[in-house]
Amino acid sequence: xxxxxxxxxxxxxxxxxxxxxxxxxxxxxxxxxxxxxxxxxxxxxxxxxxxxxxxxxxxxxxxxxxxxxxxxxxxxxxxxxxxxxxxxxxxxxxxxxxxxxxxxxxxxxxxxxxxxxxxxxxxxxxxxxxxxxxxxxxxxxxxxxxxxxxxxxxxxxxxxxxxxxxxxxxxxxxxxxxxxxxxxxxxxxxxxxxxxxxxxxxxxxxxxxxxxxxxxxxxxxxxxxxxxxxxxxxxxxxxxxxxxxxxxxxxxxxxxxxxxxxxxxxxxxxxxxxxxxxxxxxxxxxxxxxxxxxxxxxxxxxxxxxxxxxxxxxxxxxxxxxxxxxxxxxxxxxxxxxxxxxxxxxxxxxxxxxxxxxxxxxxxxxxxxxxxxxxxxxxxxx
Amino acid sequence: xxxxxxxxxxxxxxxxxxxxxxxxxxxxxxxxxxxxxxxxxxxxxxxxxxxxxxxxxxxxxxxxxxxxxxxxxxxxxxxxxxxxxxxxxxxxxxxxxxxxxxxxxxxxxxxxxxxxxxxxxxxxxxxxxxxxxxxxxxxxxxxxxxxxxxxxxxxxxxxxxxxxxxxxxxxxxxxxxxxxxxxxxxxxxxxxxxxxxxxxxxxxxxxxxxxxxxxxxxxxxxxxxxxxxxxxxxxxxxxxxxxxxxxxxxxxxxxxxxxxxxxxxxxxxxxxxxxxxxxxxxxxxxxxxxxxxxxxxx
Numbered sequence: 035x036x037x038x039x040x041x042x043x044x045x046x047x048x049x050x051x052x053x054x055x056x057x058x059x060x061x062x063x064x065x066x067x068x069x070x071x072x073x074x075x076x077x078x079x080x081x082x083x084x085x086x087x088x089x090x091x092x093x094x095x096x097x098x099x100x101x102x103x104x105x106x107x108x109x110x111x112x113x114x115x116x117x118x119x120x121x122x123x124x125x126x127x128x129x130x131x132x133x134x135x136x137x138x139x140x141x142x143x144x145x146x147x148x149x150x151x152x153x154x155x156x157x158x159x160x161x162x163x164x165x166x167x168x169x170x171x172x173x174x175x176x177x178x179x180x181x182x183x184x185x186x187x188x189x190x191x192x193x194x195x196x197x198x199x200x201x202x203x204x205x206x207x208x209x210x211x212x213x214x215x216x217x218x219x220x221x222x223x224x225x226x227x228x229x230x231x232x233x234x235x236x237x238x239x240x241x242x243x244x245x246x247x248x249x250x251x252x253x254x255x256x257x258x259x260x261x262x263x264x265x266x267x268x269x270x271x272x273x274x275x276x277x278x279x280x281x282x283x284x285x286x287x288x289x290x291x292x293x294x295x296x297x298x299x300x301x302x303x304x305x306x307x308x309x310x311x312x313x314x315x316x317x318x319x320x321x322x323x324x325x326x327x328x329x330x331x332x333x334x335x336x337x338x339x340x341x342x343x344x345x346x347x348x349x350x351x352x353x354x355x356x357x358x359x360x361x362x363x364x365x366x367x368x369x370x371x372x373x374x375x376x377x378x379x380x381x382x383x384x385x386x387x388x389x390x391x392x393x394x395x396x397x398x399x400x401x402x403x404x405x406x407x408x409x410x411x412x413x414x415x416x
Numbered sequence: 417x418x419x420x421x422x423x424x425x426x427x428x429x430x431x432x433x434x435x436x437x438x439x440x441x442x443x444x445x446x447x448x449x450x451x452x453x454x455x456x457x458x459x460x461x462x463x464x465x466x467x468x469x470x471x472x473x474x475x476x477x478x479x480x481x482x483x484x485x486x487x488x489x490x491x492x493x494x495x496x497x498x499x500x501x502x503x504x505x506x507x508x509x510x511x512x513x514x515x516x517x518x519x520x521x522x523x524x525x526x527x528x529x530x531x532x533x534x535x536x537x538x539x540x541x542x543x544x545x546x547x548x549x550x551x552x553x554x555x556x557x558x559x560x561x562x563x564x565x566x567x568x569x570x571x572x573x574x575x576x577x578x579x580x581x582x583x584x585x586x587x588x589x590x591x592x593x594x595x596x597x598x599x600x601x602x603x604x605x606x607x608x609x610x611x612x613x614x615x616x617x618x619x620x621x622x623x624x625x626x627x628x629x630x631x632x633x634x635x636x637x638x639x640x641x642x643x644x645x646x647x648x649x650x651x652x653x654x655x656x657x658x659x660x661x662x663x664x665x666x667x668x669x670x671x672x673x674x675x676x677x678x679x680x681x682x683x684x685x686x687x688x689x690x691x692x693x694x695x696x697x698x699x700x701x702x703x704x705x706x707x708x709x710x711x712x713x714x
Contacts, residue, residue, distance in 0.1 A: 221499035224560070226468045228488060228516035 040256035044263075067136065068096040068108030069143075073115045079146040082139035093124075100126065109140060116148075188335070190257055191362030194285055195328060195355045197253055202292050202354070203321055205246035206300040207314070209238055213304030214313045231393050239297045243290070250289045254282055281361055284371070291378040292354030295385060296320065302389035323351035327359055338364040347374050350381040417480045419444045419568045419599030420465060425474030427460055427623075434460045435471070436623035442599050442616075444567070447590060449614035449631070450603040451701075453709050457623040458603050459496060462570055465601075466493055479567060489518040492566035496573045496603075498557050502546040506537070506556055509545060510563055517564035524563060531559045535585060551582050558586060562593070569593055570601045575609060587613060607702040617701075619708060626708050635698045638707070642670045643677050645684070646693035654683055668697060 065085045070093050071077070080087040088105060090096040096108040107125035115121060121140070123132060142162050149158045171179040216222045225234055299320050300313075307313035327334075327346055334343060338360070346356040347366065353374045360366050420442040427435040435457040442448040452458050463469045465476055467483040478487055500509050507528055514524035532538040535555050545553060554577065562569060571590075575583050590613055593600050604610060610617060610631075617634065619627035627634055646666045656675030661668040671680060677696050684691060699707075 215501075216499070219499040219502070220495055220497035221501065223463075223468065223495040223497070224493065224499060224513065225516070227466045227491060227493040227495075228513070230485070233485075 037252065040253065040260060043256070043260045065136075066105045067139070068099055068105040070096055070108065070110045072113045073111045076111055076144065076147040078150055079143050082142055085135065085139040087139070087143055097124070100124065107136070111144075188359075188362035191281065191358045192331065194253070194257070194281075195358040198250070198285070198289055198292065198354060198358060199324055199328070201246050201250050201289065202296050202324060205242050205293055206296040206317065206321070209242050209297050210300040210304045210307075210313045210317055211310055212238065212242075213301060214307060214310035217304065217307075218309055232390055235298075235301055235390060235393055239294065239301065243293050243297060246293055247286070247290065250286065254285050284357060284361065287375065288354040288357055288378075291375065291382060292324075294382045295350060295378065296324070298382065298385045298389045302385070302392045305389070305393045305395075320351065323349070324355055326352050327356040331359060334359055334363055344370060347371075348377055350378045353378055417444075418442060418477075419479060420601070421475075421477045422461070422465065423475045425461070425464055425471040425476060427457075427464060427469070427471050433623050435464070438474075438620070438623070438625055440618045440625065440628055442568075442601055444599045445594060445597045446615040447594050447600045447602055447613050449610040449617035450601055450620070451605070451607070451610060451617060451705065452620035452626075456620040458620055459572060460623075461620065462493075462572060462601070462603060465570065466491065489564065490567045492561040492564065492569040494557055494561040494569075494571045494574055496576070498554060500545045500553065500557060500560070503544055505542055505544055506532070506548070507541040509556065510560055513560045514563045517566075519564050527563050527565075528559070531563060535559065535589075550577050551579055554578060555582060555585070558589070562589075566598070568599045568601070570603070572603045573605070574602070575604060575606055583609075607700065607705055611701045619705065621709055627704070631701070635701065635704065638704045639696065639698045640670075641673070642668050642697045643680055644668055644693065644695040644697050645691065647684075647689045647691050649687075649689035651684075651689060652687065654680065654687070656680055656683065666693065 066088055067085055068088050068090050069076070070090050077089065080089070088099075090099065090108065093108075093110055096105070096110075099105045100108055107123060107127075109121050109123040111121050112118070121144075123140075145162055146158055149161065153161075173179045213222075216225065229237070300317055303313050303316045303320075307316060333340075343356065343360060346352040347360065347370050357366065357371070357374060418441040420440075422441070423439050425435055425438050426433065438457070438461060450458050450461070460469070464471045465478065465483075467476075467488070476483065479490055481487060483491075501512075504512070507525070510528040510531075511521060511524045514528070515521065519527070529538065529541070532541050537552065537555060537559070540548065540552065545556070548556065554574070558571075558574060561571070574586055578586065587609070590600055590602070594615075602610070602614060614631055616629060617627065617631050618625060644663075644666050645668075651660075651667070654669070656672055656679060657669045658672045659670040661670065669680065671677070681694060684694070
């Protein structure tokens with residue numbers, strides 16, 4: 035899994051190269067569209083890039099040409115077009131909407147003919163494409179910000195969030211399964227005759243955590259390398275992708291804390307569960323909050339400053355993924371990051387202390403899982 | 417120094433005393449039998465000795481001190497429910513569990529090979545645990561228990577599911593451990609093995625001690641007032657014998673309260689029969705077990 039993710043990304047870049055090399059046609063095809071001008075005055079600008087417009091005198095002539103395959107489609111400009119703005123388009127193909135290229139060609143044809151002779155050609159071009167907006171973000175001192183944001187900024191955090199969820203869930207599941215297996219086949223008694231419950235718990239959490247961290251580190255380090263490779267060979271949108279500032283550091287910090295929290299929870303569940311399947315059902319309740327930030331990614335993009343994201347940033351079960359996503363959408367105030375990390379750290383310690391008690395009490399209990407009330411009573415009695 | 421000293425340990429679960437004021441000791445160079453019916457508290461007592469669970473009160477000292485991480489390395493424990501990593505190979509299982517007891521890899525591998533060879537398991541060392549039969553798995557479980565040369569070995573039902581050949585193999589290895597000066601605690605229901613192997617026993621029932629001490633001394637305490645006789649000739653009436661019970665190969669003569677076995681022997685010799693065997697009858701441990709446990713059940 036560790037190497038598969040960057041290898042798959044490398045493969046995707048290679049496949050893209052291969053397919054784009056094969057798929058690119060040697061000669062650009064020209065599409066022919068017919069039109070019937072009942073309004074009058076639409077006889078110029080019939081070459082719209084890859085689309086050529088041919089005038090027909092009547093709709094019947096156009097239909098005949100369409101049926102014979104001489105044209106791809108045709109449209110009729112009614113006599114009252116200037117006042118109502120409606121044209122009728124005729125095609126043999128079943129389509130949800132008209133292709134964008136066709137719509138653009140027809141729109142430009144109509145607007146160019148409407149403005150012909152009334153405004154200069156350069157103005158016509160500007161009317162057809164009035165807005166090509168470039169957003170520049172400034173810092174609070176008025177200087178140009180090093181990080182400009184945009185969709186390119188969200189891609190890596192979003193992908194990393196998904197990988198973080200996988201890494202945390204997979205690591206916690208390994209821990210739970212291992213513990214359940216040892217409990218089910220009674221190996222736990224032999225282990226506890228050699229090491230203490232605390233040593234067993236710590237060893238498992240740190241051992242599996244180290245493996246998970248190595249996995250995350252490989253992914254984090256490979257991202258800039260793959261980005262460079264992808265942007266030079268694929269270019270386009272890929273070259274706008276940037277890594278948010280502090281992403282690498284925060285990615286590792288939140289993986290460590292997020293993993294520790296879910297690992298101690300998994301260990302506690304493993305101790306009280308009578309078998310692996312039961313344990314996995316219980317752990318599902320705790321891993322669900324990890325996924326919540328992903329469900330609301332689109333809302334986060336639309337309303338990045340809503341206070342609900344602050345709550346999800348500080349709540350320990352959602353904070354690892356929420357912070358990663360928010361890094362790609364907006365700035366996170368330092369106090370929120372500090373509070374989030376502090377709450378997550380304290381949660382890890384608190385749950386660990388509870389888990390050690392549960393571990394010792396229930397690890398050797400086989401058969402029916404203890405009820406929640408019983409667990410709380412035994413924790414209170416110490 | 418006793419290998420194990422247990423003083424007045426008590427353990428309760430949900431207000432029920434599972435182990436109730438239990439005290440005993442085990443010396444080095446002996447096999448100590450820990451017996452009792454199901455649910456008597458044997459496994460709980462063992463777990464308290466191993467420091468897997470803590471007693472509510474009382475004290476346990478192992479090899480002269482309270483159990484610590486260092487002294488845990490001097491213990492070997494074979495639990496009743498067998499457990500090894502199914503997907504791990506035999507040799508790797510032994511080496512890994514030996515490393516938890518502080519053995520370095522090289523020594524563990526060397527010792528593992530020696531023990532595997534001794535038990536005829538060397539050809540199977542590269543097999544996964546799940547590929548072994550139950551009996552073979554149990555032998556490996558035992559090897560895991562002793563690979564690190566512990567001074568105290570605790571075995572909970574080691575013979576369960578074993579065939580006679582492997583049972584004899586384990587018995588000879590237990591005897592070897594005793595001869596090496598180790599202390600061996602054997603918890604089992606198989607009374608014939610206890611009689612054959614154990615020097616001293618502790619019988620637990622309802623969490624408390626009901627019989628404790630030297631096995632021979634305990635058996636003599638429950639001795640029946642009868643003798644076992646294997647003879648040739650006609651026996652006839654013998655004064656002082658209230659009943660004759662014929663068994664396969666011998667006769668049991670039940671004596672009245674006023675007659676001693678010595679007197680019966682003199683009278684038998686005077687009848688002129690040829691005596692091949694004369695033995696004061698002592699009950700099998702199984703019978704004592706049933707008698708004591710039955711009495712406690714009322």
